[in-house]
Amino acid sequence: xxxxxxxxxxxxxxxxxRLAQGLARALPADALTVVVNxxxxxxxxxxxxxxxxxxxxxxxxxxxxxxxxxGLADESFRAMEMVGRYGGPTWFALGxxxxxxxxxRTTRLHAGASLTEVTAELCASLGVSTRLLPMTDGERxxxxxxxxxxxxxxxxxxxxxxxxxxxxxxxxxxQGQATCAVLAALDAxxxxxxxxxxxxxxxxxxxxxxxxxxRVADTRCVALSPIVGGAAVKGPLGTxxxxxxxxxxxxxxxxxxxxxxxxxxxxxxxxAEGLTLPSLETRTVMxxxxxxxxxxxxxxxxxxxxx
Amino acid sequence: xxxxxxxxxxxxxxxxxRLAQGLARALPADALTVVVNxxxxxxxxxxxxxxxxxxxxxxxxxxxxxxxxxGLADESFRAMEMVGRYGGPTWFALGxxxxxxxxxRTTRLHAGASLTEVTAELCASLGVSTRLLPMTDGERxxxxxxxxxxxxxxxxxxxxxxxxxxxxxxxxxxQGQATCAVLAALDAxxxxxxxxxxxxxxxxxxxxxxxxxxRVADTRCVALSPIVGGAAVKGPLGTxxxxxxxxxxxxxxxxxxxxxxxxxxxxxxxxAEGLTLPSLETRTVMxxxxxxxxxxxxxxxxxxxxx
Numbered sequence: 001x002x003x004x005x006x007x008x009x010x011x012x013x014x015x016x017x018r019l020a021q022g023l024a025r026a027l028p029a030d031a032l033t034v035v036v037n038x039x040x041x042x043x044x045x046x047x048x049x050x051x052x053x054x055x056x057x058x059x060x061x062x063x064x065x066x067x068x069x070x071g072l073a074d075e076s077f078r079a080m081e082m083v084g085r086y087g088g089p090t091w092f093a094l095g096x097x098x099x100x101x102x103x104x105r106t107t108r109l110h111a112g113a114s115l116t117e118v119t120a121e122l123c124a125s126l127g128v129s130t131r132l133l134p135m136t137d138g139e140r141x142x143x144x145x146x147x148x149x150x151x152x153x154x155x156x157x158x159x160x161x162x163x164x165x166x167x168x169x170x171x172x173x174x175q176g177q178a179t180c181a182v183l184a185a186l187d188a189x190x191x192x193x194x195x196x197x198x199x200x201x202x203x204x205x206x207x208x209x210x211x212x213x214x215r216v217a218d219t220r221c222v223a224l225s226p227i228v229g230g231a232a233v234k235g236p237l238g239t240x241x242x243x244x245x246x247x248x249x250x251x252x253x254x255x256x257x258x259x260x261x262x263x264x265x266x267x268x269x270x271x272a273e274g275l276t277l278p279s280l281e282t283r284t285v286m287x288x289x290x291x292x293x294x295x296x297x298x299x300x301x302x303x304x305x306x307x
Numbered sequence: 308x309x310x311x312x313x314x315x316x317x318x319x320x321x322x323x324x325r326l327a328q329g330l331a332r333a334l335p336a337d338a339l340t341v342v343v344n345x346x347x348x349x350x351x352x353x354x355x356x357x358x359x360x361x362x363x364x365x366x367x368x369x370x371x372x373x374x375x376x377x378g379l380a381d382e383s384f385r386a387m388e389m390v391g392r393y394g395g396p397t398w399f400a401l402g403x404x405x406x407x408x409x410x411x412r413t414t415r416l417h418a419g420a421s422l423t424e425v426t427a428e429l430c431a432s433l434g435v436s437t438r439l440l441p442m443t444d445g446e447r448x449x450x451x452x453x454x455x456x457x458x459x460x461x462x463x464x465x466x467x468x469x470x471x472x473x474x475x476x477x478x479x480x481x482q483g484q485a486t487c488a489v490l491a492a493l494d495a496x497x498x499x500x501x502x503x504x505x506x507x508x509x510x511x512x513x514x515x516x517x518x519x520x521x522r523v524a525d526t527r528c529v530a531l532s533p534i535v536g537g538a539a540v541k542g543p544l545g546t547x548x549x550x551x552x553x554x555x556x557x558x559x560x561x562x563x564x565x566x567x568x569x570x571x572x573x574x575x576x577x578x579a580e581g582l583t584l585p586s587l588e589t590r591t592v593m594x595x596x597x598x599x600x601x602x603x604x605x606x607x608x609x610x611x612x613x614x
Contacts, residue, residue: 045410046353046417076385082407086432088414096403100389103352107395110353125393 005190007300009034010216012202013052014069014234015226016195017059018286020130022296023193024060025289029129033185037197038115038134039142039172039205042155044092045083047102048109051155052202053119053134054101061126066288069234072097091160116179133185135206138176142201145169147243154201163236167243170200178209186215191303194223196284198237199257200244213261220263222303224295225251228268228285251275264306266299278306312497314607316341317523319509320359321376321541322533323502324366325593327437329603330500331367332596336436340492344504345422345441346449346479346512349462351399352390354409355416358462359509360426360441361408368433373595376541379404398467423486440492442513445483449508452476454550461508470543474550477507485516493522498610501530503591505544506564507551520568527570529610531602532558535575535592558582571613573606585613 007027011020011034020034037052051070058064058072065073075095084090094102101122108118114137123132144157146165157163186192197203207213227249232238241249247256251267252274264278272279280302286292314334318327318341327341344359358377365371365379372380382402391397401409408429415425421444430439451464453472464470493499504510514520534556539545548556554563558574559581571585579586587609593599 046413047410076383076403078383078403079386079406079410082404083411084407086407086411086429088407088411096383096385096406097389099386099403099406100391100393100395103354103386104390104393104395106353122393 005031005304006188007032007191007193008185008189008219009193009195010037010197010203010206011035011052011056011195012037012197013040013055016052016197016202017055017064017069018292019193019195019224019296019299020056021059021289022286022292022294023300024130025293026296026300029131033131033133033189035133035135035182035185035206037202037205038136038176039140039201040154040158041141042092042153044094045089047094047099047106048115049092049094049102050105050115050119050134053132054098056132057101057119057123057126057128060123060128060130060132062289063126071095092155114179116181131185133179133181135178135182135209136176137179139174140172140176140205140209141174142205143171143173145171158236163239167236167240170204170240170244172205172208176209178206178212182206182209183211183215186212186219189215189219191300192216192219192221193299193303194221194258194262196224196226196233198226198232198235198240199254200237200240207261216261220303220306221258221261222264222266222299222306223254223258223262224284224299225254225265225267225271227251227254228271233285251279264302266295266302312338312611313495314339314498314500315492315496315526316500316502317344317504317510317513318342318359318363318502319344319504320347320362323359323504323509324362324371324376325599326500326502326531326603326606327363328366328596329593329599329601330607331437332600333603333607336438340438340440340496342440342442342489342492342513344509344512345443345483346447346508347461347465348448349399349460351401351409352396354401354406354413355422356399356401356409357412357422357426357441360439361405363439364408364426364430364433364435367430367435367437367439369596370433378402399462421486423488438492440486440488442485442489442516443483444486446481447479447483447512447516448481449512450478450480452478465543470546474543474547477511477547477551479512479515483516485513485519489513489516490518490522493519493526496522496526498607499523499526499528500606500610501528501565501569503531503533503540505533505539505542505547506561507544507547514568523568527610527613528565528568529571529573529606529613530561530565530569531591531606532561532572532574532578534558534561535578540592558586571609573602573609
């Protein structure tokens, strides 16, 4: 495998966007496809909101808010202030500039365009040359079954309840299928990269779609661990692993989750304990775009050198 | 008729909102109902936008932008900038704060509330105690047939084409009916006030709804002329009157249009020429809220003194 082979990255939001930006800087534009989780999507205030796609798109466009990790830089929330004044739902904050994205997307979807088509249009408008593919053009949503017996839509749990209710099970609803573009990209891939996203709610929704898992299993595949020193870099993964598996959060727990798929794994210095597959220990908590590119290049070189 | 009788004002946007604010200041809250044109409404970027209702609501809440006459004061347009960046439609500018209104309204309409109910909720949230009633909860839209033979939705003509194409005919489409609340308010009214709004595109849409015209004809009715010194205070009325009637724009042309409905008319100093009904000449171009109240009180006193 050459270092400039065709790469497909599977990604969720914040962690996924950071590695995707590094890969986009390390690879020619036509060598990289990012398949993005849409299990987190929601229809909010009548608008189709795609948190992971937007985080990827904004980050790759250089427009993302680096401190928050999601949304646009230089954002304001004046529309939401008015929604709040009317007693409307404000638990899921949409910035004013961000609203422009949701309005444009929803308008195109209402006109009959697919999410794949709309995503390509939005990306082109923002100068994003990396191909971003939603995992499905249909409905396929993640729900959280809590230990108290509630079933919550993912964003209701993560944002609305601040991920406080303990998780007993992660479930998917909806009949959305992987798009032809996703399956074709996997067919053509020399390498699949599992971004440092939450396996249960970011990568699994993609992997579970018919045709995806077997294609990934048949392709060289490397994961970047989202667990560093026993904790998640961002998000609720640190408690989800023990809640769902009984084991502590670790790179090894991630490797076990992806059993049968991985040819190698990139982990933080000192995190290779318990791994039974080839691994690269390096600095994995990503800083600016140069640091992301450095890590992407290390990961690609590691993948290229695998037997 | 006492000066504190029950008053129903029929209103369009900017001119209607100014007199409505004056009436709201001159009358107890429970004595005034404003029935508002929804023939200008549009679904834009997936949102239900009610330009006249919003102008009324914002003005009565003291939140309106006085210089523009429509929209909210202290407004920004960052969402629209993003929509434009995506190549989406920007010809109808929605402010960021204003978007909050459309988002809240659209969400409630999608949930099954009627426009009458939603309007009451939004008004209550903004502290508007005057009762604002949309003319219909259904679809009833104004279209402009141009002299070049095109049929344009009203906002496409007014905003999209800057009212440049000459008008050959004003038509309505849609089966929306006057709400029970509108008909009941007219049944209880001691006085109907026709606000200084465009007769063809603001007042007629209300008047044409089944049951409205005969109720207005049976009630004491006073109009405030939207034509001052041969010109419209705002909007395209100044050219629509000659285009549609062949006669010059004048208070008398307005009176002829409302033939059979009016008991009296309030006009600008010097504009009573050609009027064959009782009239009050006064200063009708309204300034701040005190001036609007002054004019409303003069109009109410004039109406009360009519035979």
